[in-house]
Amino acid sequence: MISVGLVDDQVLVREGIARLIELSKEARTLWQCENGDAALTQLQEAPVDVLVCDIRMPGLDGISLVKKLRASGNAQTVLMLTTFDDHQLFMEALAAGANGFLLKDVSLEKLIKAIENVAGGGFIAEPRLVSQVSTGIEDAPPANKDILSKKEREVLRLVAGGLSNREIAEVIHLAEGTVKNHVSQVLSKLNCRDRTQAVLYAIHWQLI
Template identity: 55%
Template sequence: MINVAIADDQILVRQGIASLLSLRNDITITWQANNGEEALAKLDERPVDILLIDIRMPVKNGIETVKALRQAQNNTPVIVLTTFDDPALFTQAMHAGANGFLLKDVDTAKLHDAIDIVHQGGMLAEPVLLNQLSDEQLSTFADPNIEPLSERELDILKLIAGGYSNKEIADTVFLAEGTVKNHVSNILAKLHTRDRTRAVLKALSAQLI
């Protein structure tokens, strides 16, 4: 069972997302919140597997909420939701520590896939947004100290960038899932990050993928 929480100040939107997720019997909506401050308080009382949060809300917005979580060493996976196809907002969300960035106009299947990808440790980044990132925006993820990756690691990193889970990567490159996990750990170490999302962004900034 995947326990999901939703934070959005628009009740109809929040309830709509909850209804779509509830179509699956392996997803439970644990709680809902009107803003980031309320979400942080509820997370302390009732932790969840994934938090879906709107990027623009009163009191505390989505990006501010993600920053507060990471500063508190809370690694709850967070998918930021937005109606704005804006690479600048995407960049801010990723720097804050979000695990994914999803446009609200997605269909039910893509929303369900997003939950699965992030729950399995994957990253979620709209390809259209990655393609729109300017050199200046990508440069904010640059790290001059990253270490060279092997050809196999580069292949796996490209699949991570495509939103593949470890299991899906294993099936694609014909390796055991445990072997893929080891490769992913090595990739993160060489790129000096514990986060798959930032690993991809660092690789993009260095033109590795």
């Protein structure tokens, strides 16, 4: 069963999400807290598989929390859950290294699938937000599912999680130069100008 930590400053929202998760039988809420600072303390005392986190909170907000985790080398899986249909927030969360981004009007089934997805190393994003920031991607030809090698998909998933080449190298036990080559190959194969566009393309065409 997947363990979840909930971070949201609104108590009723937190408790509502916790109750939904309990109904699923696939995950359980290990703890709840009201902001990023409290979450950092909780994570030290009781690690979880997935952090389900609001974005706008007093104190340390959700995006700042992810940045702080990644800056310390912590690859904690974080699924952003917010009421704001804001593509700029989505881009900021993506750049910070969040593993997923959904809106709070999500169904129970979709939420649980998202938690399972990111817990398994995948990436999930609200489709309408992806379409807002994926200018040109919808018009590009769909990528062949086999265009990337297994190792390249693994590297791209870690790129989507906000890891640097050095951090990816440590995770998958490769030389940093080898990881850099894999990233270059991914950009070339997907015809993308940078890492963010490659992640958006991969999300849009469900390559990761």
